[in-house]
Amino acid sequence: MVGDMFAPPRWAALLATPLVTLGVAIGPADAAAAHQPSITPAVTRAALDPALVAGRGAGVAFAEQEAERAVTTGVVLSPDRTAYTLASEASGRSAVTLDPGEYVEFTLPKAANAITVRYSLPDAPAGGGITAPLSVGTPGGTRTMTLTSQFSWLYNQYPFSNDPQAGLLHPDWWITECACVPAATEPAPVISKPFRPAHFYDEQRLLLGRTYRAGDKIRLTARQAPTTIDLLDSELVGAPKVDLGGVNVLLFGADPTGRRDAAPAIEKAIAFAKKIHRAVYLPPGVFQVNRHLVVDDVTITGAGNWYTKVKGHEVALDPPAADGSVHTGVGFYGKDAAQGGSRNVHLADFAIEGDVRERIDTDQVNAIGGAMSDSSISGLYLQHTKVGLWFDGPMSNVKVLGNVIVDQIADGLNFHTGVTGSLARDNFVRNTGDDALAMWAEKTTNSGNTFDRNTVQTPTLANGIAIYGGTDTTVSGNLVADPIREGSGIHAGSRFGAEPFAGYLRIADNTTVRAGTFDLNWKIGLGAIWFFALDKSINADIQVTGDHFLDSTYNAIMLVSDWAVKDQYSITGAHFKDIRVDGTGTSVVSARAAGGATFENVDARNVGAVGVNNCGSFHFTPSGSEFTLSDLGGNDGGWLSPFAPNVITCDDRPPVVAPPAPSAW
Structure with missing residues (x-):
């Protein structure tokens, strides 16, 4: 949508703190004392009790757990629905930011051998993202996930930029934050940089190598960079499927290590499979x-x-x-x-x-x-x-x-x-x-x-x-x-x-x-x-x-x-x-x-x-x-x-009263 629909009164600038410098520094001991849930972290759907959304949405194989409901020594981000903040883009509008050495610990609600971690890392100062390790502690030992922000962090006006220091992509567009439409002869409005950071999160999956039981702990520990954890999905993945009657792409030279281009081999397998009426x-x-x-x-x-x-x-x-x-x-x-x-x-x-x-x-x-x-x-x-x-x-x-x-x-x-x-x-x-x-x-x-x-x-x-x-x-x-x-x-x-x-x-x-x-x-x-x-x-x-x-x-x-x-x-x-x-x-x-x-x-x-x-x-x-x-x-x-039927009550901007959390009807 573009344009000032009804020429409303101008509001204050909405741009929030743009980078991952949210909250105050909390030491591991103080943070742990401040956030120890009294019960086992609940399984949620869309950050709600699953009973509130029963019968709605996809049937999924994983159990969703929110980081803000888990045990942590990090900082729980205050709930926020304002654009351009880490909390606003998190599931349930809250997450946990870990400094190196801090952790968030989940209790598995059922047997699992695989996890998905939804997270955010800071961008590089000039854009393009960084990588940083995340330790995954389990009863069977510690493994490392290498996280990246290379696919995150977009800035500016549509269709967005990867450069946090970029000037306006469209200087002639109305800029909400400064409430102006610059004339063609005037300089572009002054904006803070990075302007409108967004798309903070990414996710990564990990097979754990063995099955852990309900009640086992999964501890995620940041090691080199501030790391925001939104949630953990845990899942019991079955054995690989085998199709002995299908046309196996390996027979046509496809490299299963990812080092060589497999496209020509897959195309040959497709052509052969069509001739003999088999699957690939x-x-x-x-x-x-x-x-x-x-x-x-x-x-x-x-x-x-x-x-x-x-x-x-x-x-x-x-x-x-x-x-x-x-x-x-x-x-x-x-x-x-x-x-x-x-x-x-x-x-x-x-x-x-x-x-x-x-x-x-x-x-x-x-x-x-x-x-x-x-x-x-x-x-x-x-x-x-x-x-x-x-x-x-x-x-x-x-x-x-x-x-x-x-x-x-x-x-x-x-x-x-x-x-x-x-x-x-x-x-x-x-x-x-x-x-x-x-x-x-x-x-x-x-x-x-x-x-x-x-x-x-x-x-x-x-x-x-x-x-x-x-x-x-x-x-x-x-x-x-x-x-x-x-x-x-x-x-x-x-x-x-x-x-x-x-x-x-x-x-x-x-x-x-x-x-x-x-x-x-x-x-x-x-x-x-x-x-x-x-x-x-x-x-x-x-x-x-x-x-x-x-x-x-x-x-x-x-x-x-x-x-x-x-x-x-x-x-x-x-x-x-x-x-x-x-x-x-x-x-x-x-x-x-x-x-x-x-x-x-x-x-x-x-x-x-x-x-x-x-x-x-x-x-x-x-x-x-x-x-x-x-x-x-x-x-x-x-x-x-x-x-009813048509009483005029036109007030688009009444004070917002945050409702209590949804409950059973």
Whole structure:
């Protein structure tokens, strides 16, 4: 989003302390005395008691434990939801910073032989990241993980910079922190550097070499650099999968050590497998691939994403490719839709690990790309690419099932332009640099697609789930937690040139946690779920049913248009039923558009301000707001009735009242 939507009063600068010099120095003994949990650290989901989100989100093999709930001699970061801070980008909005020699210790809740550590290291003074060891103490001894911040730390304005000392990328843009739009003849505004640091965290996995029991301790100790630990995921990984009937890439010369380029050998294996109608098998190992492998009518399986890794370097292209890419990198791509796309592609049970450290929107450096109809992607682990899966249609019937997508520079998954009859289910997505899960009906409509029972955590920009236009769309059973800035939990937007919403949009049985972010351009709080009519009206049949909005930082529900088009576009046909709102910093509903919505059995508690903020389209007519809220009954908590059907209560910036932690209803 760009532009000053409603020319609001100027607020103070929001930029927080930019580097990892947070908190005060606490010695190991003092810190340990200050933070000794009285009970065994709890297993959480999205930093909540799992009972509060039961039935929502992906089914995952690991147990999540938050560092701030573990025993530590480090500094527990105070909870924060302000952009550009380590705490705000952490799961649950808190983490633990360790100086060298300090530790955080977790108690395993069940048997495990593998861990994932989500962490942050400082950047190098000139950018580019550093590396530092982390000791992993177990009952069987101590191992070392070599952590890096080479894939973290972005700065400045979109599409961001890796240079902490860079000047403004767009000197003519309105700068929120100084509340100005510099004229072309004036010097650029003075900004503090590094400007808008973000994308602090990364994660790393480790097989422990043996199985440890429930109750055993895992101690993480910083050794050379301040190290912030967000959480530990522990898991019992099964034995490697073996496909004796598959075409083994080793037979064609693929190097499983990662030292030599394996792409030609894998391509030969694919060609042979297609001739004899067999699957391709990637055994345990690291296979170096530094370009796209084009796949069509083939099944490729690995030994499991902990054991089989397809890993590559980003490679500069000279000259650039016809599509505008200036780099290539590891990826499995269907043929371009203009060439008919690919069909019958099935990829399963391996990891794709890239080397993308900067955002260049023209680059095709995604883990999965192209067009793939009648295909499936399952059991993959995708890390350090630009986008985990970016599909360019027209294409149909792709199933994205049970994948882990982490540490992306941009989106996690995008069904883009003309994707139909497709499904993303049971995926776990964490630390994306843009929308985690998106459907974007640009130029050609999407139709009949579903996002179901996925988990999204800590997208550092934009939304957890975003639907940009399309027909007959379902978003159901998802869990979305901790969006950071310029977006929120679930979003439906008529924007970015998308085709209009048509048919139905069903948003059912989802849970958002600590959503409802502060928009840095508009300087107002968004809704945990929000609808935005920017390019055209939204008038499809919108059914929001059975959703839970927990601990929303600002509003739970928002319906908004842009000031420049507020008299052209409206939002109608939205129906909210059987909703639970447990905690808002401000309102249950914020309406900043013409139109209307119905509400039935929408129960709310712990509401920070008035139940409804209704500005309509800002004409403030004697007959009331241009947005109508129809009370269909059963709306408990007293939040709606005083304001229905169209009482004007326009106050975008009431004092925020932090709600208590969510609890059983």
